[in-house]
Amino acid sequence: MAEPTPIRIFDTTLRDGEQSPGATLNYQEKLEIARNLVALGVDVIEAGFPITSDGDFKAVRAIAAETEGAVVAGLARCVARDIDRVGEALKGTPGHRIHVFCATSKVHREKKLHKPIDEIIRLSVDSIKRARTYVDDVEFSPEDGSRTELNVLVDITAAAVEAGATTINIPDTVGYAVPAEYGEIFRHVREAIPELDRRDIYLSAHCHNDLGLAVANSLAAVEQGCRQIECTINGIGERAGNAALEEVVLALRTRRDYYTRFATQIHAARIYPLSRMVSNFTGLQVQRNKAIVGENAFAHEAGIHQDGVLKERSTYEIIDPAEVGVPSSKLVLGKHSGRHALRDRIVTLGYHVDEITLGRVYEAFKTLSDKKKSVYDEDIEALVESQIDASSSTNLWRLVSLQVTSGTNAIPTATVVLADTTGTQVTDASTGDGPVDAIYSAVQRITGVAVELLDYQLRAVTHGKDAQGEVSVEVRHKDLRVRGRGISTDVIEASAHAYVNAINRIRQVATRDRAAGGEGEEPRA
Ligand SMILES: [Zn+2]
Numbered sequence: 001m002a003e004p005t006p007i008r009i010f011d012t013t014l015r016d017g018e019q020s021p022g023a024t025l026n027y028q029e030k031l032e033i034a035r036n037l038v039a040l041g042v043d044v045i046e047a048g049f050p051i052t053s054d055g056d057f058k059a060v061r062a063i064a065a066e067t068e069g070a071v072v073a074g075l076a077r078c079v080a081r082d083i084d085r086v087g088e089a090l091k092g093t094p095g096h097r098i099h100v101f102c103a104t105s106k107v108h109r110e111k112k113l114h115k116p117i118d119e120i121i122r123l124s125v126d127s128i129k130r131a132r133t134y135v136d137d138v139e140f141s142p143e144d145g146s147r148t149e150l151n152v153l154v155d156i157t158a159a160a161v162e163a164g165a166t167t168i169n170i171p172d173t174v175g176y177a178v179p180a181e182y183g184e185i186f187r188h189v190r191e192a193i194p195e196l197d198r199r200d201i202y203l204s205a206h207c208h209n210d211l212g213l214a215v216a217n218s219l220a221a222v223e224q225g226c227r228q229i230e231c232t233i234n235g236i237g238e239r240a241g242n243a244a245l246e247e248v249v250l251a252l253r254t255r256r257d258y259y260t261r262f263a264t265q266i267h268a269a270r271i272y273p274l275s276r277m278v279s280n281f282t283g284l285q286v287q288r289n290k291a292i293v294g295e296n297a298f299a300h301e302a303g304i305h306q307d308g309v310l311k312e313r314s315t316y317e318i319i320d321p322a323e324v325g326v327p328s329s330k331l332v333l334g335k336h337s338g339r340h341a342l343r344d345r346i347v348t349l350g351y352h353v354d355e356i357t358l359g360r361v362y363e364a365f366k367t368l369s370d371k372k373k374s375v376y377d378e379d380i381e382a383l384v385e386s387q388i389d390a391s392s393s394t395n396l397w398r399l400v401s402l403q404v405t406s407g408t409n410a411i412p413t414a415t416v417v418l419a420d421t422t423g424t425q426v427t428d429a430s431t432g433d434g435p436v437d438a439i440y441s442a443v444q445r446i447t448g449v450a451v452e453l454l455d456y457q458l459r460a461v462t463h464g465k466d467a468q469g470e471v472s473v474e475v476r477h478k479d480l481r482v483r484g485r486g487i488s489t490d491v492i493e494a495s496a497h498a499y500v501n502a503i504n505r506i507r508q509v510a511t512r513d514r515a516a517g518g519e520g521e522e523p524r525a
Helices: 027-040 054-066 080-089 106-113 117-132 150-163 179-192 214-222 245-254 268-282 303-311 339-348 355-371 377-390 435-447 491-510
Strands: 008-011 044-048 071-077 097-103 137-143 167-172 202-207 228-231 398-407 410-419 425-431 452-460 469-477 480-488
Touching (some): 008 245, 027 054, 027 268, 044 054, 054 071, 054 080, 080 117, 097 117, 097 167, 117 137, 117 150, 137 202, 150 167, 167 214, 167 228, 179 202, 202 214, 228 245, 268 377, 355 377, 377 480, 410 435, 435 491, 452 491, 469 491
Parallel strands (some): 008 044, 008 228, 097 137, 137 167, 167 202, 202 228
Antiparallel strands (some): 398 410, 452 469, 469 480
16 A cells, blocks of 8 residues: 655644734743644644744744754745745744745735735745745745635646745635535646646645634645645634644544545644643633543543443544543642652653753742642643743743732722832732732732733632632733733632733733734735
């Protein structure tokens, strides 16, 4: 039998995924996710959109510099300064990719770009050629490709290949396509342009999940000659999100009897730890019934199912949880666990910490294990993440202490002490409708950052009454929506940490050039 065709997995968690409302990642978090994507075995990492912010530029540059074994891509509109910025980020690190895009559908041409197709083709060709002066690997995406007339799509694809594009991505930008139709687009383009196969040009799928069809559409494309799938961990992304990496990979893998012709090189056992990391860093919780990585994905509730699985797993379970890295038993650390055991656990969970950070995590671990008998993986993740966050250079404020009085007959009052980067401490006090409200208004008085609280969620990190509480908040500052997280055995303190964390993130995002924004923005000539 012939060798299966390798399907490239192009992960865009750090670019499209980060465009999820409120899901900002700091520099350290991006690097940590990128390292885990390499270990997962993805072929391409789209690390950012350098023109949009300094943070994205630095992240793309750092990830490209340290990544071996995966191609790192940076996104650019068909605008010279966008392309130059990616070129600059990738300078001195050969083998990486510039990904340029330009909208091609009728509605985008007429209502957004106000340009005829000839001009769009010319702009795209010039941009691809410009990108090729920096790198040999150029991907071109006709944005809203699935809603572009087929003849237009063929014309622009042929021109892009002629100009030097090595991958052509046909995105279903608005999640409108259905599987057979999307597959047919690939079949048609491939048949109309024999040059694609002759030059070994990769066709790529990029699907959004507005109708819940992103994974199905991606798989339909693969059956028609598409050899790269763009996806994200946990399916995060603009609006309803992108195709979920774990679902695409497990569909091809679990149904290899059907998809005999295709294979990915993903190490599936690394999926679950990375899913947890992305969820924790972005603050976007995975829905319980999410395929592959949801809390209930391998839970059997009905007695008849439980009975069946105990007799023979395959009766009701098509994937062994261990295959995707779901731990079979919870390893517990405690007061008497040493630094070594802690380090082992941190490495198993996928984190890379240096000695200094390890020292700080160990101190925090000892404090926690004094308060709490059993320390679970989730607790350790929370400790490591708060240290990674604390070491981020973008943090302006740190919670030093707080005191709250409240009760059935008292006006809730909070006194808060914050320190800035220079270590200068500022104290203020405020009353509020409740203890959390009092803390939040004291924090606003100190930082001078006015925000509106959009969402407040509290959950226990693990089980048991000594579990740590995790507070996740979403706040709005002008037109920015940002999430913050805080963890503590004291939920009031966790609430304060989450709020301070959100305010620090506002500062980080506020420096971005929002005008350059998302995929749907109009190119500025
Ligand atoms: Zn997208």
